[in-house]
Amino acid sequence: MADKDGNKIAKDYHVEVPFANQGGFHVKGSNSLDWGMKKHLANIFDPKSGNTVMFAFDHGYFMGSTAGLERLDLLIPELLPYVDVLMGTRGALRTCVPPECRKAIALRTTSGSSMLNDDLSHEVIAVDIEDSIRMNADCMAVQTFVGADGQLSSLDNLSRTINAGFRYGIPTMGVVAVGKQMERTDRFFKLATRLLAELGANIIKTYYCENFEEIVSACPVPIVVAGGKKLPEDEALTLAYRSISEGARGLDMGRNIFQSEHPAAMAQAVGKIVHHGFTDKQAFEFYQDASHQ
Numbered sequence: 067m068a069d070k071d072g073n074k075i076a077k078d079y080h081v082e083v084p085f086a087n088q089g090g091f092h093v094k095g096s097n098s099l100d101w102g103m104k105k106h107l108a109n110i111f112d113p114k115s116g117n118t119v120m121f122a123f124d125h126g127y128f129m130g131s132t133a134g135l136e137r138l139d140l141l142i143p144e145l146l147p148y149v150d151v152l153m154g155t156r157g158a159l160r161t162c163v164p165p166e167c168r169k170a171i172a173l174r175t176t177s178g179s180s181m182l183n184d185d186l187s188h189e190v191i192a193v194d195i196e197d198s199i200r201m202n203a204d205c206m207a208v209q210t211f212v213g214a215d216g217q218l219s220s221l222d223n224l225s226r227t228i229n230a231g232f233r234y235g236i237p238t239m240g241v242v243a244v245g246k247q248m249e250r251t252d253r254f255f256k257l258a259t260r261l262l263a264e265l266g267a268n269i270i271k272t273y274y275c276e277n278f279e280e281i282v283s284a285c286p287v288p289i290v291v292a293g294g295k296k297l298p299e300d301e302a303l304t305l306a307y308r309s310i311s312e313g314a315r316g317l318d319m320g321r322n323i324f325q326s327e328h329p330a331a332m333a334q335a336v337g338k339i340v341h342h343g344f345t346d347k348q349a350f351e352f353y354q355d356a357s358h359q
């Protein structure tokens with residue numbers, strides 16, 4: 067194992083140089099994967115824009131009923147036309163998502179804590195690979211807690227899921243959690259995103275931060291950015307715009323869509339940035355127009 071102390075600081079990110087070894091497939095770092103894995107990734111990342119709008123509604127797995135998600139059966143059909151991927155628990159997907167829906171599925175597969183715990187960093191693999199196959203999941207989402215008490219078990223959960231995913235051709239999305247005691251610095255996100263990619267995750271979900279371009283540059287698989295706590299719509303769209311402009315291949319947004327006064331308009335506005343090159347200002351104008359219709 068390399069020494070922990072006295073290492074040189076990494077700085078040669080070459081953010082202006084495109085990722086090498088792309089070989090024609092549009093999803094970063096995935097060119098050497100098998101056809102089935104690529105098919106799932108192509109369901110997630112639009113082959114034209116290369117990007118994705120994931121709608122995250124898995125909050126109930128530790129928060130229970132969440133503001134804006136009280137009636138998934140009513141909300142999901144309203145938003146379906148405007149998103150590429152539904153990210154949820156198997157309970158929510160099986161009960162509230164019409165099976166004829168043609169959207170990609172990001173299945174939350176770890177759980178084990180709740181809002182009643184002070185330390186949320188201890189989870190287990192709750193969904194086995196057979197059920198992910200039955201659910202026709204396009205990726206399995208595993209929460210990880212780098213630097214927290216539950217680091218070891220969460221990286222074990224991730225590695226086991228990646229192993230099973232490679233066995234059966236289902237990609238794994240490593241989710242970088244930030245907790246009370248954990249840093250939200252570019253130093254932390256550089257460490258966590260690269261670590262998860264090196265363990266074999268095919269997609270990384272993380273947060274936007276300063277020097278984001280360097281984080282993207284050093285991560286050999288696509289990064290999607292979590293929305294985080296509800297912001298005013300214009301600020302959430304600025305977050306989306308900065309993320310995409312600086313190299314994210316998508317947004318995995320929950321509260322900033324489902325807690326918006328106009329969730330469908332917000333989902334569409336995010337899609338304009340992600341797939342159609344809108345600026346944050348243009349997307350906000352679109353949101354305002356769409357919310358009055």
Ligand code: R5P
Pocket residue numbers: 122123124125153209292293294295318319320321322
């Ligand atoms: C986080 O653990 C949850 O899995 C959510 O999917 C994630 O936080 C994205 O939702 P939001 O945009 O509300 O942060």
